[in-house]
Amino acid sequence: MEFRFTPEQEALRTEVRSFIKAELPKVRDGESFTKKLAAKGWLTMSWPTEYGGQGTQHMRQLVYNEEMAYHRAPGQTMGADRVGPTIILFGSGEQKAEFLPRIVRDEVTWCQGFSEPGSGSDLASLQTRAVRDGDSWVINGQKIWTSNAQRADYIILLARTDPDAPKHRGITYFLVEMKAPGITIRPLMQMTGQAGFNEVFFDDVRVPANAVVGEVNRGWYVSTATLDFERSGIGRVIGGLRTYEEVVDYAKKTPARETRDAALYDVPTVRHALADIGMSFAVGRLLSYRVAWMQSQGLVPNYEASMAKTLGTELHQRMARVAYTTLGLRGQVLEGQWAPMHGQVPQTVLSSVSLTIAAGTSEINRNIIATRGLGLPRG
Numbered sequence: 545m546e547f548r549f550t551p552e553q554e555a556l557r558t559e560v561r562s563f564i565k566a567e568l569p570k571v572r573d574g575e576s577f578t579k580k581l582a583a584k585g586w587l588t589m590s591w592p593t594e595y596g597g598q599g600t601q602h603m604r605q606l607v608y609n610e611e612m613a614y615h616r617a618p619g620q621t622m623g624a625d626r627v628g629p630t631i632i633l634f635g636s637g638e639q640k641a642e643f644l645p646r647i648v649r650d651e652v653t654w655c656q657g658f659s660e661p662g663s664g665s666d667l668a669s670l671q672t673r674a675v676r677d678g679d680s681w682v683i684n685g686q687k688i689w690t691s692n693a694q695r696a697d698y699i700i701l702l703a704r705t706d707p708d709a710p711k712h713r714g715i716t717y718f719l720v721e722m723k724a725p726g727i728t729i730r731p732l733m734q735m736t737g738q739a740g741f742n743e744v745f746f747d748d749v750r751v752p753a754n755a756v757v758g759e760v761n762r763g764w765y766v767s768t769a770t771l772d773f774e775r776s777g778i779g780r781v782i783g784g785l786r787t788y789e790e791v792v793d794y795a796k797k798t799p800a801r802e803t804r805d806a807a808l809y810d811v812p813t814v815r816h817a818l819a820d821i822g823m824s825f826a827v828g829r830l831l832s833y834r835v836a837w838m839q840s841q842g843l844v845p846n847y848e849a850s851m852a853k854t855l856g857t858e859l860h861q862r863m864a865r866v867a868y869t870t871l872g873l874r875g876q877v878l879e880g881q882w883a884p885m886h887g888q889v890p891q892t893v894l895s896s897v898s899l900t901i902a903a904g905t906s907e908i909n910r911n912i913i914a915t916r917g918l919g920l921p922r923g
């Protein structure tokens with residue numbers, strides 16, 4: 545088995561690293577950074593050239609994603625990694641012409657209106673209704689946990705269009721403009737102190753018939769493609785690697801006798817825990833490589849993506865807890881001179897909690913691994 549990247553892929557890695565080093569410190573917000581990525585064609589490098597991509601092979605995309613995630617750089621947009629690929633697969637010619645060039649140029653932002661208060665893991669039970677009225681659809685209902693809704697231009701929305709059909713067969717996938725009359729957005733405050741996601745209410749929102757992606761009542765199958773794209777990134781594994789390396793570095797450089805708080809790393813269990821985390825990163829990286837390799841072969845990763853997602857997100861949480869213990873009491877300080885690693889560790893502890901819920905909980909992903917991967921019967 546050949547584990548090396550080609551010289552050409554390694555050259556891309558060097559180019560991406562230099563770009564991040566030069567550009568990331570300059571930007572004050574993610575938007576202008578992603579615009580620069582769009583100008584280089586990197587956001588959509590794996591898209592076919594006919595849709596404005598570079599037709600890049602998946603392993604090049606993997607190298608790019610790995611570098612972006614490791615350096616905590618915003619290297620992807622929802623449009624480029626999820627919405628565009630879904631439109632390429634299922635969208636009409638008109639939708640492709642309208643949206644794909646704008647996504648390539650990073651001129652349109654998206655949010656994902658799938659989850660509802662009573663429908664998260666059991667997404668197909670969703671209750672938001674869309675009723676046909678002449679040339680339009682009229683939408684009523686509520687979405688929740690909608691990340692970035694307050695900044696998005698469009699929402700990819702699942703709504704029930706046939707309440708009498710079996711639950712997976714009466715759903716339709718829409719592209720809806722967020723400034724359409726009847727949409728109300730209410731931010732939800734998280735324990736990190738940020739309001740990254742929202743409740744979104746639809747009150748007689750009228751959308752044109754050409755807002756439907758794919759066939760009416762077949763939206764479930766469109767949404768599973770979107771979710772497969774969402775779960776397939778290497779970022780979930782590599783995202784925590786740099787923090788881990790910094791914690792190991794801190795433990796090496798901080799003598800136990802210097803500070804009682806930092807002395808815990810000398811306890812064998814902490815040393816072992818750091819060693820364990822290192823092993824898991826090695827495994828997680830290979831699981832992510834497998835997902836990218838399958839994509840490069842034209843295969844659709846399914847339980848394999850669930851394995852990488854589950855291991856990567858749970859590893860992130862374990863790493864954050866071990867980092868906490870390693871840094872001792874000072875590890876809880878968020879800012880100021882007493883905050884080791886600029887407060888990165890307590891931030892990671894807080895932000896990593898949601899990782900095993902978003903994009904399918906660990907339990908749901910284990911169900912997928914058990915049934916589709918191991919062939920165990922559904923319980």
Ligand SMILES: Cc1cc2nc3c(=O)[nH]c(=O)nc-3n(C[C@H](O)[C@H](O)[C@H](O)COP(=O)(O)OP(=O)(O)OC[C@H]3O[C@@H](n4cnc5c(N)ncnc54)[C@H](O)[C@@H]3O)c2cc1C
Nearest residue numbers: 656657658659663664665689690691898901902903905907
């Ligand atoms: C940071 C973050 C961002 C998000 N962004 C978005 C977004 O932009 N758009 C969007 O639509 N949604 C978003 N979500 C919502 C996310 O998809 C849901 O939270 C997730 O699917 C779980 O649904 P739920 O919260 O309703 O929990 P539930 O489905 O109610 O689950 C509750 C618990 O029961 C367990 N459980 C449920 N069913 C089973 C089962 N069959 N077997 C075993 N255990 C089970 C779950 O694992 C979980 O522990 C986001 C969530 C987070 C945390």
